[in-house]
Amino acid sequence: MRAVRLALSPVLLAAFAAPAFAQQPAAPAAAAQQEPLTAEQQAQVARQDAEMGAAAQQVLQMIDANRAAEVWDGASQTMKAAVGRDEFVSQLQADRTRLGAPSRRDAPVVSRSQFREGDAVPAGIYVNVAFPTTFALQPEPIRELVSFRLDEDRTWRVSGYSVR
Known part of the structure; x- marks a missing residue:
């Protein structure tokens, strides 16, 4: 089922966009703790984690290659409303000047959150x-x-990047 897979085609990744997998509205924390995920749901989460980790790696590769402006170009409108293109690029350049080039990235940790109005x-x-x-x-x-x-x-779509 295409809607269940987070299909990451090269064209979509170039724009940092991918169709969403079948997403259920976030359940209240208490309910989520009471009902463990089924094996199928666990597999679906693991697939999405791997696919989102790979997409994040591509974003980082572009940032490493001084292509931050392209990251901003393909970003979510929420990110574009929060930070302008020039500011995003200059902040990344300042961070990299302070930190230097990345020498090692360990395995990613994926988390999810939902925010309301x-x-x-x-x-x-x-x-x-x-x-x-x-x-x-x-x-x-x-x-x-x-x-x-x-x-x-x-x-x-990309909605943010930071180093802390």
């Missing part, structure tokens, strides 16, 4: 992919985060 973050469903990354000028690993938002057209 009125929250500090624009409403929507988000997937965050965090990498413990070591940079040339930073001997201890720090968190490098690529965030994706499920946009209104049911397409995942």
Whole structure:
């Protein structure tokens, strides 16, 4: 079923967009803890984790290659409303000047969140992919985060990047 797979074609990845997998509205935390995922649901989550991790790797490769402007060009409108293209590019350049080039990225950790109207973050469903990354000028690993938002057209797009 195409709607269940997060299909990441080269054309879509170039624009940092991919069709969303069949997404259920986020359940309240208490209900999610009471009902364990079925084996099929666990497999679906694992597939999405791997696919979103791969998409985040492609975003990082573009950032590493000084193509941050292209990342912004394909980003979610929520990101574009929060930060302008020139500001995004200059902040990434400043971070890389301070940290140096990445020398090692460990396995990503994927998390999900949902925000409602009125929250500090624009409403929507988000997937965050965090990498413990070591940079040339930073001997201890720090968190490098690529965030994706499920946009209104049911397409995942980059909604943020940060290093902390």
